Amino acid sequence: MVETALAYSQDQADAHARIAGALQASGIDLAAGQLTAPRAGRDGVMAVVGKAGSGKTLLLAALVREMEAAGVELVSGDYEGRRRKDRRTLAVLAPTNKAASVLRARGVPATTIHRILYTPVYDPEYEKIAEWLAGNGDRPEIADLSEEALDRAWAFYQTNKSVPGALAAAGLRGSDFITGWKRREEPLDVGFVDESSMLDDRQFEDLKEIFPNLLLFGDPAQLAPVNQSGKMVFDDLGAPAKLELHRVHRQDADNPILDLAHALSDPDLEFHDFEAMIEQTARRDDRVRWTGRVEVDLMARSPVLVWRNATRIRLINAFRAVHDAPETALLTGEPLICDGIELPLKHRKKRLDLEARGLIKGAQVIYLGPGKKPGFSRLHVIGAEDPRVSAASIVKIEKPDEAEPFIPFAAGMGATFLHGAAVTIHKAQGSQWRDVQVFAPDIYAAARMGRSEAGQPLWKRLAYVAITRAEERLHWVVRNRLSKPTGPLRVDDLPAKPVPLELEAEA
Numbered sequence: 001m002v003e004t005a006l007a008y009s010q011d012q013a014d015a016h017a018r019i020a021g022a023l024q025a026s027g028i029d030l031a032a033g034q035l036t037a038p039r040a041g042r043d044g045v046m047a048v049v050g051k052a053g054s055g056k057t058l059l060l061a062a063l064v065r066e067m068e069a070a071g072v073e074l075v076s077g078d079y080e081g082r083r084r085k086d087r088r089t090l091a092v093l094a095p096t097n098k099a100a101s102v103l104r105a106r107g108v109p110a111t112t113i114h115r116i117l118y119t120p121v122y123d124p125e126y127e128k129i130a131e132w133l134a135g136n137g138d139r140p141e142i143a144d145l146s147e148e149a150l151d152r153a154w155a156f157y158q159t160n161k162s163v164p165g166a167l168a169a170a171g172l173r174g175s176d177f178i179t180g181w182k183r184r185e186e187p188l189d190v191g192f193v194d195e196s197s198m199l200d201d202r203q204f205e206d207l208k209e210i211f212p213n214l215l216l217f218g219d220p221a222q223l224a225p226v227n228q229s230g231k232m233v234f235d236d237l238g239a240p241a242k243l244e245l246h247r248v249h250r251q252d253a254d255n256p257i258l259d260l261a262h263a264l265s266d267p268d269l270e271f272h273d274f275e276a277m278i279e280q281t282a283r284r285d286d287r288v289r290w291t292g293r294v295e296v297d298l299m300a301r302s303p304v305l306v307w308r309n310a311t312r313i314r315l316i317n318a319f320r321a322v323h324d325a326p327e328t329a330l331l332t333g334e335p336l337i338c339d340g341i342e343l344p345l346k347h348r349k350k351r352l353d354l355e356a357r358g359l360i361k362g363a364q365v366i367y368l369g370p371g372k373k374p375g376f377s378r379l380h381v382i383g384a385e386d387p388r389v390s391a392a393s394i395v396k397i398e399k400p401d402e403a404e405p406f407i408p409f410a411a412g413m414g415a416t417f418l419h420g421a422a423v424t425i426h427k428a429q430g431s432q433w434r435d436v437q438v439f440a441p442d443i444y445a446a447a448r449m450g451r452s453e454a455g456q457p458l459w460k461r462l463a464y465v466a467i468t469r470a471e472e473r474l475h476w477v478v479r480n481r482l483s484k485p486t487g488p489l490r491v492d493d494l495p496a497k498p499v500p501l502e503l504e505a506e507a
Contacts, residue, residue, distance in 0.1 A: 012055050015048055015243040026213050033070045047216040049233035052468040053258040056217045060192055061108050064092060075188055076111050091116050095198040097358045097429035101387045103194060108160050114360050119184050126177035133157045133166055137221050145170055162385050164241060189505050197222040199234045204233040221464050223426055230454035233442035240500035256285045257474050261467055263458045272309045273449035273461055278476045288474050293481035294437055296322055300489055302433035304422040307442035310321055312422045315396045318482045319421040328408050330367045333489025338363040354391055358384035359415050362427055368491055380494045382440040391415045425466045436470035440478045446447030
């Protein structure tokens with residue numbers, strides 16, 4: 001505890017102490033590294049809130065390490081070991097694949113909220129491998145797998161902690177070892193939820209049914225879900241349950257993007273003052289760029305962030321035009337955004353298969369080409385642990401001043417997609433990209449309208465969310481112009497697992 005506390009600011013140390021006390025009351029003693037049975041009446045919800053750079057993720061990661069060291073079992077969305085009477089469990093969750101992948105890149109084994117609501121059903125033979133990998137059984141003997149294949153599975157799991165990925169490394173496909181999905185019936189102990197500002201009331205209630213102890217990590221300066229009337233689920237928590245982090249940590253103190261984000265809290269700051277700050281910062285720091293055009297090469301991997309749908313549609317059509325994309329087909333490498341899955345109730349299992357593989361509403365994907373069946377697409381799901389999937393697809397490309405989207409091709413039913421070269425700032429929440437382009441004329445339009453959300457000028461919330469999506473470099477675009485591409489769209493830079501898994505949803 002002393003070693004961990006030395007790395008904390010005072011507000012982090014106070015929050016850690018409060019959280020550790022709540023966990024101890026529920027039978028998880030971080031200081032002693034001991035576990036006891038859950039205590040009745042010790043359930044509850046707590047929240048850690050703070051703006052970008054205040055150290056929420058650092059605190060979350062440290063708590064995960066301490067709980068694992070105390071013997072708490074980490075539960076992921078891809079496999080859950082056999083239940084033991086004395087076990088205590090923790091799941092680390094995020095609302096989107098991209099947000100979960102940001103945590104995984106920092107060494108935190110996170111999964112999506114959707115994946116924890118449903119659990120995979122494994123074939124009994126291959127479940128023996130999963131139990132062995134998770135440390136709950138001896139090395140099995142499987143008739144169809146060689147010792148070398150098991151060695152590959154073991155080596156993969158030691159690095160990635162992904163059971164499906166390990167089984168794929170052994171030469172198996174998803175349809176070999178996952179026979180179906182079922183709604184979670186048994187509760188877990190503790191849930192950590194990152195990016196909880198994105199939660200709506202229904203998701204919050206679902207999580208409280210599963211986790212008697214829930215810890216939310218959220219940014220109160222972000223945009224609330226569109227159906228929440230400007231409120232976030234942690235807003236109504238009382239002071240003892242809501243822990244606030246204020247300090248921007250030393251490692252982030254020289255980050256000009258965070259400096260700009262925190263400047264937005266000044267109530268006297270006007271839009272023209274903020275733009276002047278961005279222009280001045282861009283003159284002295286390459287991590288902020290003041291530009292008169294949208295860089296089309298960046299749009300293939302990180303969408304331009306806009307406020308208005310009309311702007312989004314114009315930019316998407318401009319992107320396709322400069323790449324000479326035909327109206328009747330998609331080019332390999334075009335970015336898409338999943339807009340949901342349209343399948344009848346009788347195909348519920350196929351829906352769960354696709355959602356479990358990452359095709360949930362808001363997921364960013366890259367088109368890899370047509371599938372083996374008419375109407376199917378091969379896709380790369382950004383941020384998913386097993387990113388390659390083939391699915392029946394309905395692709396909608398919206399046109400300026402046209403009420404109905406153009407559909408270059410479609411299956412009868414399946415996963416629906418919008419183009420992903422530009423997205424609204426609302427939909428970008430929970431995601432981060434190395435380079436982020438923010439379309440400043442849209443922010444200015446919001447400022448001129450004078451709208452507010454939860455007592456804060458809307459333009460400031462939009463600007464805050466947009467610029468904090470940038471991991472390394474912010475591009476502030478001040479003109480409605482588009483550059484020419486330096487080359488054709490590509491897919492050779494996309495990572496893939498050793499054996500890509502395919503789940504084809506029958507229409």
